[in-house]
Amino acid sequence: MDILKGNKTIDQGMETPQEFAHRIMKMINSATMTVALSLGVETGLLKIMGDLQEPSTSSQIAQRAGLKERYVREWLGAMVVGRIVDVDPIEDTYYVPPERRPFLVDGPMNVVAFSRLIPMLCEAYDSVAECFRRDGPSGVSYTKYGKFHQFMDHMSNMLHNTTLIPDVVPSIPGLVPKLESGCDCLDVGCGRGRAVLLLAQRFPRSVFYGIDISDEAISFARNEAQRLSLSNCHFIIKDAASLPERWVEQFGFIICFDAMHDMAHPRIVLNGIHRALAPGGIFGMLELNVHSHPSKNIGNPRAVDGYVISMMHCMPVSLGFEDGAGLGTMWGREMAVKMLEEVGFTDVSMTPSKDKFNLIYVAKKKIE
Ligand SMILES: C[S@@+](CC[C@H](N)C(=O)[O-])C[C@H]1O[C@@H](n2cnc3c(N)ncnc32)[C@H](O)[C@@H]1O
Structure with a gap:
């Protein structure tokens, strides 16, 4: 068992040194393969492979994708040895067996989209490395x-x-009757506004506000709202740590999806959310389904990418602000519940998402 007792770590299994080295090589192989998968998403090659009905040559695939054959052929080589794509060595044709296809194309079973995470994180690789140094910067913009x-x-x-x-x-x-009859709702750290846009379409009597510090994300969200002719949603560039006074007790429902751990000042943000909720109002927060201590996360499939994403992005962006808290993606349920209760929330509950990877925290503001 991989657990920590007191100060002693307990052996993580009966692994030989060779097995340990093998395990590391497997990790590196998987990581390099992820770069090729990401390029497959980026260039549309994976979608083309997922849609192909007939085995095709590299030239046919390149032609269909509008890409250079030489690059496509090298990529196909990686896909073959990574056992994503099958090859017929006689005909020199490539195809994906039908049972694998839904995992490669857009839709509820898509798993490859996540591979883009690696190049995205590595854009800041050197900057993060600098932050490790004692005399280096505190965070990354x-x-x-x-x-x-x-x-x-x-x-x-x-x-x-x-x-x-x-x-x-x-x-x-x-929540459904509340939103159906109409109330003001707020999404804190809304990004490009996907949640708000969906909620605003489903609940036309409610009014939705999305705030984010990113002007790029907010202008994208505004354009989407306009494209969908939605008049019941508003996107505002705003720091969640300084909500306007006029918002005190205004909202019946506030959400913060996958964003609280990124905040530079999460305690101030949580206090502000609590103040902005009307008595009896509901706060819904989506965060990774993990514990606060690594020892309790061994074996959790989201914990590995969770710590790495945290180290490469979420923690450094928070620490990049003055007095940034650097909570990190893996702040975990124990700390999250403690902080929610400290700002005055009662009835804090946690429900795992359908895929079990996330936790949806639901916290109510007391009616005095
Ligand atoms: C991981 S993203 C999540 C975005 C969105 N909620 C989603 O689920 O797609 C975190 C978001 O929080 C925003 N953010 C970080 N600090 C913020 C702050 N102090 N005030 C408002 N937004 C902030 C970031 O710009 C980013 O869009």
Whole structure:
């Protein structure tokens, strides 16, 4: 068992040194393969492979993708040895067996989109490395991650499109009637606004506000709202740590999805959210389904990428601000519940998302 007792770490299994070295090589192989998968998403090659009905040559695939054959052939080589794509060595043709296809193309079973995380994080690789040095900078600016909002939007689109309206909203007691009859709602750290856009379409009597510090994300969200002709949502560039006075006790429902751990001043933000909620109002927070101590996260499939994402992005962007807290993606349920209770929330509950990777915290503001 991999647990910590007192100060002693307990052996993580009966692994030989050779097995340990092998395990590391496997990790490096998987990581390099992830770069090729990400390029497959970026160039549209994985979608083409997922849609191919007939085995095709590298020239046919390159032609269809509008890409250079030589690069496509090298990429196909990686896909073959990584056992994503099968090859017929006689005909020199490539294809993906039907049972693998849904995992490669957009839709509820897509798993490859997440591979784009690696190049996105590595945009700031040197800057993060500098932060480790004692005399290095304290954090990294969002501007170093050029593709962050695009990546985040892709991921939230897939997550929220399939789960927000059918699963998450109905799982919160009393929320559907509240939103159907109409109330003011706020999304804190809304990014490109996917959650707000979906909620505003489903609940036309409620008014939704999305705030974010990123002007790029907010202008994208505004354009989407306009494209969808939504008049009940408003996107504002705003620091969540300084909510306007006029918002005190204004909102019946506030959400913060995958964003609290990124905040430079999460305690101030949580206090502000509590103040902005009307008595009896509901706060819904989505965070990774993890514990606060690494020893309790061994074996959790989201813990490895969780710590790495945290180290490469979420923690440094928070620490990059003056007095940034650097909570990190893996702040975990124990600390999250403690902080929610400290700002005055009662009835804090946690429900795992459908895929079990996230936790939806639901906290109520007391009616005095
Ligand atoms: C991981 S993203 C999540 C975005 C969105 N909620 C989603 O699920 O796609 C975190 C977001 O929090 C925003 N953010 C970070 N600090 C903020 C602050 N102090 N005030 C408002 N937004 C902030 C970032 O710009 C980013 O869009």
